[in-house]
Amino acid sequence: MESKEIEIGDLKYLEEDLTGEEIVSIVFILYGAEKPKWILEKLENNDNKGNFLEEYAKTHVNWKLIIIEALAVTQIFECIKNLGVPISEAREFVRKSHLINSGIKLLYELCESLTQDISDKLINFIKDECNFATIRNVDQLEIFLLHAIVNGKIKIASTLDACDFSMIHNFKTTINVTDQKILEVLEKFPSKPNTLDNSNDSNFNNSSENFMRPNSVEQIQVAMSNTLLGNYSTKKMCVLIINQQNFVRTTNADLQKMLPDHNLTERKGTIKDREALQSLFESFNYHVTTKNDLTHIEVLREVDKITKQSSEYDGLIVCVLSHGHEQIFYGSDSVPIFIRDVKEIMSSKLLLHKPKILLIQACQGTSLQRSVRRIVPSTENDGPSTSSLISGSTRADFLIFWSTIEGFASVRHIDQGSWFIQELVKRIRETYRTTNLLDICTAVIREVSLRRGYRDECMLPKLESTFTQNFRFPTD
CATH class of the missing domain: 3.40.50.1460 (Rossmann fold)
Known part of the structure; x- marks a missing residue:
């Protein structure tokens, strides 16, 4: 897959073309496993125009491919076309690529599959699990999933089998799902985390607070x-x-x-x-x-x-x-x-x-x-x-x-x-x-x-x- 040559400085213009919801989705995918606490604070402070893509590119060697994958996962195809990448190639690239954490990609797939009613129920379930009453000025499911990750209710690891999605499975027992698409996504969540793999969310969080554990x-x-x-x-x-x-x-x-x-x-x-x-x-x-x-x-x-x-x-x-x-x-x-x-x-x-x-x-x-x-x-x-x-x-x-x-x-x-x-x-x-x-x-x-x-x-x-x-x- 080839793209026209873009510089890091160009990413701020690309980000300006994104809606607030699209930015939340993109940064959830890019930073959800790596720096969930940092990105959560940014988003809750309504910092939806924080040059997230440019900052990401400065610290990641393969940023071009990763950002293209993130845009394809979120189906923001207009931006992909602006990068000179045929949509068909982007779809095929996402199917084969493993640059983005598989656990985060699965959580985003869940966000996209849920009906509004079940999404609201999951948000309320996360609120109860994380013991807080309100979140300031946000209602997008990705924000609440970040809270679950930061609070250790969901643990993201380097492989899907090593992730801990117990909270998702617990939520599943509280609802009656008939939609086949939702059921198929829920079935993808591994039920038993690999306890031998010591990888957890702190492996991806770059904050010094977590790395000192x-x-x-x-x-x-x-x-x-x-x-x-x-x-x-x-x-x-x-x-x-x-x-x-x-x-x-x-x-x-x-x-x-x-x-x-x-x-x-x-x-x-x-x-x-x-x-x-x-x-x-x-x-x-x-x-x-x-x-x-x-x-x-x-x-x-x-x-x-x-x-x-x-x-x-x-x-x-x-x-x-x-x-x-x-x-x-x-x-x-x-x-x-x-x-x-x-x-x-x-x-x-x-x-x-x-x-x-x-x-x-x-x-x-x-x-x-x-x-x-x-x-x-x-x-x-x-x-x-x-x-x-x-x-x-x-x-x-x-x-x-x-x-x-x-x-x-x-x-x-x-x-x-x-x-x-x-x-x-x-x-x-x-x-x-x-x-x-x-x-x-x-x-x-x-x-x-x-x-x-x-x-x-x-x-x-x-x-x-x-x-x-x-x-x-x-x-x-």
Whole structure:
């Protein structure tokens, strides 16, 4: 799908063509999973002309495609035509695209399917659930759904199955629905959230207030410290290290629209991270494979290859060192790779009940977190400038450790390597004989969060885990 070239500054004119209701729908889709509290306050203050699209574009690499998808989902086809995109192509793009959170898209589909009578009943149901009497000057269902998200009555996660829509199911039991279209939409809401996936609404909210929550790490620690859980076998692990240092822009015309707005710079210092990880895992006699400067296709091919190889081992560790943005990292051809696609490949039945670890040293945004000044050497950031008879969930026994939370850059020393990888390797070497991996990761989060750059940079790594046993590195 191609569109005529538009600049971020053009978006304010596009927004001027939208009605107040259309703006509410668009920002609900764009920000509902990411910053629900912030956007709710804006909308309730009647700030319906707040240059929302322009602000969104400034913080998202793939903003053009995402905004086109949002316009197509809300069926604002006139604006799509103004962007030079044929409506038929926009419809097909929405059918295949996963750029917008699936839980938010489903909630919007519900808004569109409900009759006015049932919509009013849902609004009143949300009012009762959220314990407030009135909302100022608003009556659009999307506003009330934002209240439900902010109050934790609806929890949005990175995948539809991991979302918690218990409130929607509870509401369904209070009404008598005969309309087939409404029934079909209601049936799409998963009834049982995936409790092993620690993703929740705070994973998408960029406010510092929510990011300072421990993300259930304490609960994970307590559970995993229980010796009754047992330990994974970890003597023979397969390790893949993907080190992206140099970047070019692909000349493939079909991929041009996916490229970041700016050329990706050389990642100075990444060799230190690669060497530290390789030395660490080789010290455990793990099978280590290192690949440098892979294109997006080569990355997925190598992950698939190592996943199949690791079926003969105790588990799999994949380390990604690259530039990145929200939920993606880049191939050496500057084409983005969705982290969920890597996780999907690793979640193979060949590795059922075996530990799968994904370490990601890459930015998840462009903003730098700031704190108290402390003089240290110069830093950069990693952003854009076989069948089985056993059963179980392939989503279990997975750990993802991100160098930073969504929306923020990841700090890397140009000579000594990244804060995250260097601290992780140091902690494992010092404590692996007495400490399990989850406790090590928690210590890394604390230590990295206390570091400061010469321009007040700070970082907060993020841990996601569905481990069902303790992971301990071999001690002999």
